[in-house]
Amino acid sequence: MNDVLVKAEGVTKFFGGEGRLFSKEKTPQVRAVDGVSFEMFAGETLAVVGESGCGKSTLGRLLLRLLEPTGGRIEIDGTDLTQISKEALRNSRRKMQMVFQDPYGSLSPRRTIAEIIAEPLEVFEPSMSSRARRERVADLLEQVGLSPDIMDRRPRQFSGGQRQRIGIARAIALNPALIVADEPVSALDVSVQAQIVNLLQDLQQDKGFSYFFVAHDLAVVRHIADRVMVMYLGRVVEIGPKSKIYAAPQHPYTQALLSAAPEPDPEGNTKRIILQGDVPSPTKVPSGCSFRTRCPLAQPICSSERPELRQVAEGQLAACHFAETNPIRQ
Amino acid sequence: MSRALLKVENLSVDFGPVSNPIRVLNDVSFSVGRGQAVGLVGESGSGKSITSLSILRLVPEPPGHIAAGRVEFDGCDLLKLPRNKMPEIRGRDIAMIFQEPMSSLNPVMAIGDQIGEAIKLHRALDSSRRRERVIELLKLVGMPDPVSRLGSYPHQFSGGMRQRVMIAMALACDPKLLIADEPTTALDVTIQAQVLELMKKIRSEVNSSILLISHDLGVIADICDRVVVMYAGRVVEDGDVKSIFRTPKHPYTQGLLQAVPRLADDRERLYQIAGSVPAAGSIKQGCPFFARCSLRQNRCQEQMPPMFQFGSEHSAACWVTAEEEVS
Numbered sequence: 068m069n070d071v072l073v074k075a076e077g078v079t080k081f082f083g084g085e086g087r088l089f090s091k092e093k094t095p096q097v098r099a100v101d102g103v104s105f106e107m108f109a110g111e112t113l114a115v116v117g118e119s120g121c122g123k124s125t126l127g128r129l130l131l132r133l134l135e136p137t138g139g140r141i142e143i144d145g146t147d148l149t150q151i152s153k154e155a156l157r158n159s160r161r162k163m164q165m166v167f168q169d170p171y172g173s174l175s176p177r178r179t180i181a182e183i184i185a186e187p188l189e190v191f192e193p194s195m196s197s198r199a200r201r202e203r204v205a206d207l208l209e210q211v212g213l214s215p216d217i218m219d220r221r222p223r224q225f226s227g228g229q230r231q232r233i234g235i236a237r238a239i240a241l242n243p244a245l246i247v248a249d250e251p252v253s254a255l256d257v258s259v260q261a262q263i264v265n266l267l268q269d270l271q272q273d274k275g276f277s278y279f280f281v282a283h284d285l286a287v288v289r290h291i292a293d294r295v296m297v298m299y300l301g302r303v304v305e306i307g308p309k310s311k312i313y314a315a316p317q318h319p320y321t322q323a324l325l326s327a328a329p330e331p332d333p334e335g336n337t338k339r340i341i342l343q344g345d346v347p348s349p350t351k352v353p354s355g356c357s358f359r360t361r362c363p364l365a366q367p368i369c370s371s372e373r374p375e376l377r378q379v380a381e382g383q384l385a386a387c388h389f390a391e392t393n394p395i396r397q
Numbered sequence: 398m399s400r401a402l403l404k405v406e407n408l409s410v411d412f413g414p415v416s417n418p419i420r421v422l423n424d425v426s427f428s429v430g431r432g433q434a435v436g437l438v439g440e441s442g443s444g445k446s447i448t449s450l451s452i453l454r455l456v457p458e459p460p461g462h463i464a465a466g467r468v469e470f471d472g473c474d475l476l477k478l479p480r481n482k483m484p485e486i487r488g489r490d491i492a493m494i495f496q497e498p499m500s501s502l503n504p505v506m507a508i509g510d511q512i513g514e515a516i517k518l519h520r521a522l523d524s525s526r527r528r529e530r531v532i533e534l535l536k537l538v539g540m541p542d543p544v545s546r547l548g549s550y551p552h553q554f555s556g557g558m559r560q561r562v563m564i565a566m567a568l569a570c571d572p573k574l575l576i577a578d579e580p581t582t583a584l585d586v587t588i589q590a591q592v593l594e595l596m597k598k599i600r601s602e603v604n605s606s607i608l609l610i611s612h613d614l615g616v617i618a619d620i621c622d623r624v625v626v627m628y629a630g631r632v633v634e635d636g637d638v639k640s641i642f643r644t645p646k647h648p649y650t651q652g653l654l655q656a657v658p659r660l661a662d663d664r665e666r667l668y669q670i671a672g673s674v675p676a677a678g679s680i681k682q683g684c685p686f687f688a689r690c691s692l693r694q695n696r697c698q699e700q701m702p703p704m705f706q707f708g709s710e711h712s713a714a715c716w717v718t719a720e721e722e723v724s
């Protein structure tokens with residue numbers, strides 16, 4: 068499984084910063100994704116965690132080229148998406164699909180389940196007969212654990228978990244190589260969440276999909292990921308194999324995240340690191356290390372020098388001046 | 398513990414036409430002691446939000462209708478109170494953090510003023526002290542750059558930030574009871590941890606009671622003393638937090654706890670409860686969990702089990718585990 072499927076180099080995406088009509092002021096610029104580099108291997112699940120607004124969804128949409136990057140390169144399967152023609156991009160698109168967080172908002176209420184699931188087939192396989200298409204939809208519904216009988220109903224009649232299954236059926240319709248799943252289970256309650264996580268894992272085993280899996284629940288991530296990427300204010304602060312990230316996190320932000328995750332155990336929430344200090348605004352990213360305003364280890368060097376992502380153990384990279392000397396807490 | 402601050406007794410709520418109502422809450426009873434934090438858990442649609450809205454008399458009527466029951470708060474039945482007395486209680490004694498923050502913030506009022514109004518209801522402060530207090534509250538809930546945000550309107554915030562504004566408003570008046578419906582779902586874990594610490598702090602400092610609704614069992618385990626488990630409009634288990642997490646007695650609670658992924662857990666597959674939740678009001682007879690239960694017996698389908706005691710602080714509505722306990 069060492070084929071590189073995704074290669075991102077120095078990817079940036081800035082929002083705002085344009086002048087406003089009738090005003091000399093510019094809108095404040097948000098550096099939503101700020102120089103992100105990583106690789107993803109075929110068949111793996113790379114989970115992306117980090118706080119609200121740190122750029123996870125933006126990065127996922129950049130991978131699918133649903134957003135135009137401000138800078139950097141994104142290669143999928145050896146093709147540089149930022150350089151290719153519209154036509155070639157269209158063809159690359161069939162290799163990539165997205166599953167959204169909100170099972171209520173992401174399915175068009177007026178269309179039937181069959182129309183929703185068949186949409187990518189219509190676009191990419193227009194020669195397919197409508198009968199073959201319905202058969203394919205029936206097959207997809209079965210793969211995600213739904214009865215083919217529902218295909219002429221509309222989304223409003225289904226629960227959150229069922230809608231998420233419908234969204235997954237649509238995403239896998241073209242057998243994509245890469246699926247960007249943006250918080251696919253966050254809106255679901257525990258027992259439904261378990262069903263969807265199991266389904267995603269079964270499909271991966273069957274079809275070899277790669278998941279770019281955005282999540283904020285670290286226990287879910289631990290369950291589903293091969294590797295974990297931790298972001299803070301648009302940058303990657305740590306990335307590595309799941310086993311290393313959970314057993315020996317090296318960046319103080321990763322440590323805080325792990326310790327802050329509440330455990331379903333009334334006596335298990337004792338050693339929590341509560342971060343102090345102000346949460347910086349994404350329009351005013353601190354100099355040097357952007358985590359320093361909340362970091363328990365911050366030193367003067369942290370405001371003057373931005374720590375680069377560097378290897379701290381095999382396969383594990385962290386962006387902290389004090390990664391090695393930092394006592395490991397989790 | 399002295400007398401309970403909140404006692405919900407045999408509460409039933411219907412939706413739909415009076416001639417053919419759907420019962421969404423069925424004989425719900427539980428209590429919240431002074432200074433106690435009680436968690437309300439259960440699947441989506443089990444009636445958690447309707448329970449909390451009933452306490453505040455905010456169930457939309459029609460289509461909703463409180464069919465039976467009492468809600469005793471501080472010795473007085475809120476369901477019998479004249480309607481015009483409720484706003485006073487809601488502002489001062491009971492604060493609520495709603496599941497959807499957008500619907501409960503005033504869209505045309507700057508957030509600094511909204512929080513200021515909430516403080517005014519409770520404390521006489523001059524305007525500069527009040528402004529300081531607003532900033533302090535916003536800082537407490539982890540709002541970046543609070544001073545420059547005072548003049549912003551709700552639509553200018555992300556979902557997580559609106560949630561924090563709601564929390565700041567709810568905490569502004571040091572309520573006797575804080576009802577929080579999924580207060581941290583939109584927040585990430587480090588901010589969530591800050592908010593949970595904050596809730597613990599107001600509890601210990603002003604002895605507020607908390608009714609916390611969440612499907613995150615980690616959050617419940619962290620701050621609650623008691624847990625009430627709901628399923629399909631009924632309370633199926635009620636107990637102190639340790640008993641619920643260590644020795645759950647209702648098969649639904651047991652399944653729920655097994656389905657949670659944990660940080661230290663190397664299971665290949667997550668446990669899943671078979672089947673799905675029945676539609677509201679569709680179960681007229683017997684235990685609502687019957688169709689999905691691995692322990693079910695014939696009588697479970699015929700007769701709704703009462704709440705059996707499993708210890709002084711722990712009860713559950715299951716024929717089978719109650720019987721096992723006896724033998």
Ligand SMILES: Nc1ncnc2c1ncn2[C@@H]1O[C@H](COP(=O)(O)OP(=O)(O)OP(=O)(O)O)[C@@H](O)[C@H]1O
Nearest residue numbers: 082083097099118119120121122123124125126349
């Ligand atoms: N279209 C847009 N215009 C302006 N700013 C944007 C836009 N989309 C995102 N942003 C900003 O970019 C930053 C990153 O947003 P993004 O949605 O990627 O965060 P996220 O990590 O997915 O957060 P969450 O966990 O809340 O989903 C945020 O500060 C956000 O406000």
Ligand SMILES: Nc1ncnc2c1ncn2[C@@H]1O[C@H](COP(=O)(O)OP(=O)(O)OP(=O)(O)O)[C@@H](O)[C@H]1O
Nearest residue numbers: 412421440441442443444445446447448457460677
């Ligand atoms: N306005 C309404 N009209 C009809 N039925 C309603 C209405 N509001 C709620 N219900 C029904 O009442 C039941 C309980 O809903 P409630 O919102 O209390 O669930 P909940 O436990 O809070 O779920 P969630 O975890 O999804 O928030 C549901 O079956 C719901 O469909």
Ligand SMILES: [Mg+2]
Nearest residue numbers: 123124125249
């Ligand atoms: Mg996002």
Ligand SMILES: [Mg+2]
Nearest residue numbers: 445446447496
């Ligand atoms: Mg609810």
